[in-house]
Amino acid sequence: MKKISLFLLVGLLSYACSSDKKMDEREIYTFLELCYEDYFKNYDVEILDLLDEFEQKLVSEGHLKDTTGDSYKKLLKTLSQDNYFSSTENIAAMNDIVLFKNPMSIYECAEMAYGIDSTTISQTHFSSISRNIADYIENNEEISIHYFFDTYRTKLRKEEIKLPYIKQTIQVLLYRWYYQSGQIQGERQ
Secondary structure, X not given: OHHHXXXXXXXXXXXXXXXXXXXXXXXXXXXXXXXXXXXXXXXXXXXXXXXXXXXXXXHHOOOOOOOOHHHHHHHHHHHXXXXXXXXOOOHHHOOHHHHHOOOOOHHHHHHHHHOOOHHHHHOOHHHHHHHHHHHHHHHOOOOOHHHHHHHHHHHOOHHHHOOHHHHHHHHHHHHHHHHHHHHHHHHHO
């Protein structure tokens, strides 16, 4: 009986280790989120805390009704039609690293640190959207920020916007545009 149990256990372990279990997108985004955090930690920036504070600022200023994906979609729609955030406060306190550094090697980090195959990452819905944006940038001389807002609004479901890696990517875009809006408003005064 012990030999049979041992044989079954070894068989199951071998099967589990050799099976090519496909990772779901949420798991992939979790590893990408970790790489995103690590990138900014290299610059002594706690990106999650900073983006949480920024999200609360957007809520308190009325740009977001709440922190749901639906509220983000409404903000993206507004920004895809208007030029700037309607009001911005305390842009001087915004973090320069987040404004100007662009984490380019997130996928490579997930591949190297967590063993996620790049093909698996490239098959995610958000990666497909990112490729479409990159193609658009490559093929057009002038690109409006409204294109980004409209693309995220129309291509992402509100449930996807709530996934941490996707949400962080959108929040950084909003963070930068919030700053830009403040700069423009300051110049007009």
